[in-house]
Amino acid sequence: MTATLTSRSLARWDGLHLILDLVLVEEHLVQLLADVKQVEGLALAAAGDALDVSATVRWKGVRSRVALELAELRLRHRHLGFRMRKLRVYGGLPVPRAAVEAILQSINNELITVFRGQGIVVVDLRKWLPPELDLKIVTVQATGSSLHLWFGAGGLRDLPGRERPALAAGGVPAPALESGEKNGHTTA
Numbered sequence: 001m002t003a004t005l006t007s008r009s010l011a012r013w014d015g016l017h018l019i020l021d022l023v024l025v026e027e028h029l030v031q032l033l034a035d036v037k038q039v040e041g042l043a044l045a046a047a048g049d050a051l052d053v054s055a056t057v058r059w060k061g062v063r064s065r066v067a068l069e070l071a072e073l074r075l076r077h078r079h080l081g082f083r084m085r086k087l088r089v090y091g092g093l094p095v096p097r098a099a100v101e102a103i104l105q106s107i108n109n110e111l112i113t114v115f116r117g118q119g120i121v122v123v124d125l126r127k128w129l130p131p132e133l134d135l136k137i138v139t140v141q142a143t144g145s146s147l148h149l150w151f152g153a154g155g156l157r158d159l160p161g162r163e164r165p166a167l168a169a170g171g172v173p174a175p176a177l178e179s180g181e182k183n184g185h186t187t188a
Helices: 022-032 097-106
Strands: 011-013 016-021 039-047 050-059 062-076 079-089 112-115 120-124 137-143 146-151 154-156
Touching: 016 022, 022 039, 022 146, 039 137, 050 097, 050 137, 062 097, 062 137, 079 097, 097 112
Parallel strands: none
Antiparallel strands: 011 154, 016 146, 039 050, 050 062, 062 079, 079 120, 112 120, 137 146
């Protein structure tokens, strides 16, 4: 048997083309933001190498329809990053990027990190993407109602492990997995 210095992957790829339906992505984002009182009426649209996002936003007692373009989409270490550009309010008036950065920071969600002054937002996807997965976005193209993502080389080191079920309040602990031992005796 030969020893390898690199870790082995269960699966790997040299490139991957993923197509997301923007209507369904929009529906999922609306559900995810259901508890966020500052944002409502979210809508997504395709725009070349970027994604147009519009929503009604409440900030300091003022409601306004805000539209912005998300560009330079990147995925690395299970975090999705993008740059905000072309910020508009009331159908076309330009908005200072600092105002939108302040609104995003006021949401106070542990999933979102805003790099103030740079227009960069990072969304933590570790809740949904397992650590065994290595994905990097190389190119983004929006066409009609779909978003095309081309991923670079990546892999899946192993299947994600199963977590033990959580103990329900006041309930009986879930039975442990059988290891083949009963009362100190091994069964075969």
